[in-house]
Amino acid sequence: MGAKTEKLLSTLKLQPVVPVLIVEDAATAVPLARALVAGGLKAIEITMRTDAALEAVRRVAAEVEGAVVGAGTILNPAHFEAAVEAGSQFIVSPGTTRELIHAARSSDIPLLPGAATASEVMQLREEGYQVLKFFPAEQAGGAAYLRALSSPLAGTLFCPTGGISLKNAMDYLSLPNVVCVGGSWVAPKEMVAAGDWAGITRLASEAAALRG
Numbered sequence: 001m002g003a004k005t006e007k008l009l010s011t012l013k014l015q016p017v018v019p020v021l022i023v024e025d026a027a028t029a030v031p032l033a034r035a036l037v038a039g040g041l042k043a044i045e046i047t048m049r050t051d052a053a054l055e056a057v058r059r060v061a062a063e064v065e066g067a068v069v070g071a072g073t074i075l076n077p078a079h080f081e082a083a084v085e086a087g088s089q090f091i092v093s094p095g096t097t098r099e100l101i102h103a104a105r106s107s108d109i110p111l112l113p114g115a116a117t118a119s120e121v122m123q124l125r126e127e128g129y130q131v132l133k134f135f136p137a138e139q140a141g142g143a144a145y146l147r148a149l150s151s152p153l154a155g156t157l158f159c160p161t162g163g164i165s166l167k168n169a170m171d172y173l174s175l176p177n178v179v180c181v182g183g184s185w186v187a188p189k190e191m192v193a194a195g196d197w198a199g200i201t202r203l204a205s206e207a208a209a210l211r212g
């Protein structure tokens with residue numbers, strides 16, 4: 001296993017659930033990340049879907065002790081470079097393109113690339129990827145689908161994301177080819193808007209306790 005894959009795996013193994021955040025206001029990023037870290041969720045993915053996202057990554061990287069901040073929804077090399085420049089320690093993409101693989105190859109920061117079919121997984125294996133995001137997990141076939149990939153595609157580990165919550169997270173976490181799950185449920189929009197950081201720490205603690 002290469003050094004970048006090891007780095008990625010050690011980040012993903014910090015906790016069973018990686019929070020997937022859509023940050024509308026960069027001012028909420030630091031208290032939100034602190035609330036998640038306090039609940040035991042240290043690896044945090046901030047998606048590049050808002051104007052505030054890069055600034056949010058910058059602030060969390062600089063100010064939140066114990067957090068390992070990554071950037072999600074990376075769709076192209078320009079996103080990749082901007083996210084790394086802002087301080088992202090890992091990069092997540094919903095799918096994969098040749099350009100993205102190329103950008104990732106020349107970076108020290110690991111990429112968790114998205115895949116949803118056996119062929120996509122096989123192509124990423126040819127590129128040397130052993131740890132993938134399975135997206136969109138529930139919509140693509142859920143835990144039963146991922147279980148079906150575990151024997152023919154043994155050796156590939158997944159972080160499923162999309163439609164996962166406290167209710168179904170264990171369906172995935174109990175699979176041999178799942179290292180963690182991703183989800184937005186630990187940081188509901190309304191709680192962030194209300195500044196309910198204690199409530200978010202509670203949700204994070206529940207998530208962190210999954211898999212005992």
Ligand code: 3PG
Nearest residue numbers: 020161162163164183184
């Ligand atoms: C996403 O990219 O939006 C993530 O997969 C999170 O999905 P969720 O909101 O269904 O948890």
